[in-house]
Amino acid sequence: MPRNEASRVTGEWDDGGKRTGRRKVIRYGVPVAVAGVAAATIGLVPAFAGAGDPDLPEISAQDLIAKVAASDVQQLSGTVRTSTDLGLPELPGGMGAGALGSGQGKGGASADPKDKLMELASGTHTLRVAADGPDRQRVSVIDKAAEYSLVRDGAKVWGYDSGSNTAFRATGPESDAPKKGDQRRAMPKGLGDVTPQELAEHVLDAAGDTTSVTVDGTAKIAGRDAYQLLVKPKQAGSTVGSVRIAVDADNGVPLRFTLTPKSGGAPAVEAGFTSVDFAKPAASTFAFDPPKGAKIVDGDRVRTQRHDDAAGDLPKGLPGGLPQGLHEARAGDGGGLDVIGHGWTAIAKIEGEGEGEGKAGEGKEAAAGQKAGVPTGDAAKFLDSMGEKVTGSFGSGHVFSTRLVNALMTDDGTVYVGAVDRQSLIKAANAAK
Amino acid sequence: MSRAETVVGAAEVRVSRGPSPLWTLGLLRNEIGMTFRRRRTLVLLAVLALVPVLVGIAIRVQTEDGGARGGPAFISLVTNNGLFLVFTSLAATLPVFLPMALGVVAGDAIAGEAGAGTLRYLLVAPAGRTRLLLVKYASTLVFCLVATLVVATSALAVGALLFGLGEVTLLSGTTVPLAEGLLRALAVAGVVALSLIGVAALGLFVSTLTGSGIAAMAMTVGVVITLQILNTIPQLHAVQPYLFPHYWLSFADLLRDPVYWDDIRRNLGLQAVYALVFGSAAWARFTTRDITA
CATH class of the missing domain: 1.20.5 (Single alpha-helices involved in coiled-coils or other helix-helix interfaces)
Structure with missing residues (x-):
């Protein structure tokens, strides 16, 4: 130089x-x-x-499902990334999550697992999960400069929200019974203690007329070789394009779950491990003492367990799990619930005191004399701005669309919801009349 | 004027062909001394030290009637443990105050000399332009570290005074002894300082472009603020991971149990890339341009 x-x-x-x-x-x-x-x-x-898709020996869909069923991995820890884009309309000022979380709102500073896990229903999140056997699990939602942890050690369940420095305490079920039950429910009944092979056969049989299940290539996920199970609805009218489940080639643990809507574009739901370790997590992972100075909320009656499972087992969704889950969620909204159809195109019909009534109620009260209870004035305008007006032999109503779920709310307050296109909804409404 | 000293020193060392590493060290020491003797630098540091005081008092006043909510990160945890004021203050100063102070120092590094007409004298010394640039960059980095430590130390003092110190509750709800908490705070300060090396290189590059120190400072700060605004626009979601402020808040991941390294690693990698790109751009510009001032 x-x-x-x-x-x-x-x-x-x-x-x-x-x-x-x-x-x-x-x-x-x-x-x-x-x-x-x-x-x-x-x-x-x-x-x-x-x-670098790994070269793995060919495997049939049946063998792969059997592998998943036979998988007895009890211990794992890892990082999961979930991204959900259901195409829900943006609500102003963070109303989205709050409104869904049944608005227990104390300014969003709740450590209730229900509220927190509702937030996962939109956007991208990073979770850290750890499990050691059926009784000890931990899920931490990594937020910007904050974290929400849910720790279960046997009967003790703790939630801790660092953003509001609040701890949430609940008593979980002693044993794993409900969890097992959940998984079984997703499969056809009467499958007590069959071998994984038989189980796989049953699953495929049950899927037969509504669903095609194939093995579609391999993938490398979180550094592990995986087979991809491709599940596609055969029924026309479903908004679900395909469901892809990547299964660890070695031990049969589902590593990634991707749901793509028929309309294409980015996956509506994607949850997968970005890193995973099948070693036994340290015992301290599941130990939790409420920090000094934290506010403690007692929430024993809350259905912690269900949400715990929902978050921890997200990638493990079984083929039938999703539509069923949707219906369950909707069922919680009360009112008379009817399920029309089956498989992917099942439509939930919610009558009477459903959520539709609440919104249309204003109009109904005002026009008590009118039989149809058509919303008038501002309420009608509001509905028009939110949904699209449709008519059919059932009368008229509004269709609210997202990328995956469509809902038809008729003017008399009946709501039809399903992961189906609007034609199917109108048909169902017509048929129901 | 210490510039004169440098020139004299240089004349003495001219005997050997390549300047010895010791000589470079001397140059660096000289440069650092220059930076920190400037009244402007001292004022900047004083302002930075004042931020935690303001934040601490604000939290104290606000929490007298109920808990704190909203505002910068960790704010609800400060009242339990003054140590969290360190993290809150760093989170509050990292987006604007620290880059601004750094922009002033880095932007002034070359342009200030050119503006004052001292650059050509500096180059008479057998330092070589590359070496001079490296020394300037190194002293800017030292400023990054000192500025971060000033904020952290001031915050620790204010926090201890107003809220007291004690066992630290990590974001995951785990409680660790104060000693480990302090260690983590030190690591956080280190990561924050490292988060600034990209801005430092950017400032240095801008500084080689112009002969006016003020223009260089304004441009550096302007770029930093613009990128942060872009970083909040949801439609630009696809490019955001490549903007250097994107992972700045990842230092908070050091407070998880176990530490979540992914974003910290991404942050440091990104800063290194920015430092290399703008550092080499500054080098290309500085070693090929005509020095007229």
């Missing part, structure tokens, strides 16, 4: 500046090259990771 470049540059300048120009180009090439290499690395690393 010349000691005094300043004079040298001047000297070269006198020579005609050509060499200076070249040197300039070379030197400026360095930052450009660095940026290029960095961009290429960032761009190519995921591409390489994707291209």
Whole structure:
């Protein structure tokens, strides 16, 4: 390196500046090259990771399902990334999660697992999960500069929200009975203690007329080789395009769950491990003492367990699980519930005191004499702005659409909800009349 | 004027062909001394030290009637443990105050010399432009560290005074002894300082472009603020992971149990890339341009 470049540059300048120009180009090439290499690395690393689909021996869908059923992995810890894009309309001022969380609202500072886990229903989240046997689990939702942890150790369930420094206490069920029950319910009944092979057969039989189940290639997930199980509804009218479940080739643990709507685009629901370890997590992981100074909320009657499962087992969703789950969620809204159809195109019909009544109620009260109870004035305008007006032999109503779930609310307050397109909803409403 | 000293010193060392590492060290020491003797730098540091005081008093006043809610990160945890004031203050200063102070120092590094007409004298010394640039960058980095530590120390003192110290509850709800909490606080300060190396390189590059120190400072700070605004626009979601402020708040992940490294690693990697790109751009510019001032 010349000691005094300043004079040298001047000297070269006198020579005609050509060499200076070249040197300039070379030197400026360095930052450009660095940026290029960095961009290429960032761009190519995921591409390489994707291209490196592992070579695994062929396996039939039945064997793969059997593998999942036979999987007896009890201990794992890892990081899960979930992203949910249901296409729900944006509500102003964070009303979205709050409104869904049945509004126990104390300014959003609740450590109630129910409220917290509702937040997972939209957007992208990082979760850390750990499990050791059926009785000890931990789920932590990693937020920006905050964290929500749900720890279960036997009968003790603790939730801790660092954002509001609140701890939530509940007593969980002693044994694993409800959890097992949940999983069984997702499968056809009468499958007490069958072998995984038989179980897989039953699942495929049951899926037969409504669903196609195939093995579709392999993938590398969280550094592990995995088979991809592709589940596709056969029924026309379903809004679900496909469900893809990546299953660890080694031990049959589902590693990633992807649900793509028929309309295409980004997955509506994606949950998968970004890192996973099947070693026994440290015992301290499941130990929890409420921190000094934290506010403690007692919430024994809350259905902690269900949500615990919902979050912990997200990637483990079984083929039938999702539509069923949707119905369960809707069922909670009360009123007379009817399920029309079966499989993917099942439609829930909620009558009478359903949530529709609440919204349309204003109109109904006002026009008590009118039989149909058509919403009038502002209420009608509000409905028109939210949903699309449709008519059929059932009368008229509004269709509210998201990417996955459509709902038809007729003017007399009956609500039809399902993961089906609007034609199917109208047909169902017509048929129900 | 210490510039004159440098020139004299340089003349003495001219005997050997390449300047010895010791000489570079001397140059660095000189440069750091220059930076921290400036009244402007001292005022900047004083302002930074004042931020935790204001935050601490604000929390104290607010929590006298019920708990604190909203506001910067960790604010609800401060009342239980003054140590959290360190994290709150760093979270509050990292987006604006720290980059602004850094922009002033980094932006002034070359442009200030050029503006004052001292740059050509500095180059007479047998330091070489590359070495001079490295020394300038190193002293800017030292400023990053000192500025962060000033905020942290002031916050710790204010926190201890107003709220007291004690066992630390991590974000995961685990309680650790104060000693470990202090260690984590030190690590947080380190990560915050490292989060600024990208801005420092950017400031240095801008500083080589212009002969006016003020213009360099304004531009550096402007870029930092613009990128942070872009970082909040949801429609730009696809490019945001490549903006250097994107992972700044990831230092909070050091307070989880176990520590969540992913975002911290991404943050540091991103800062390193920015430092390399803008550092080499500054080098390309500085070693090829004509020094007229």
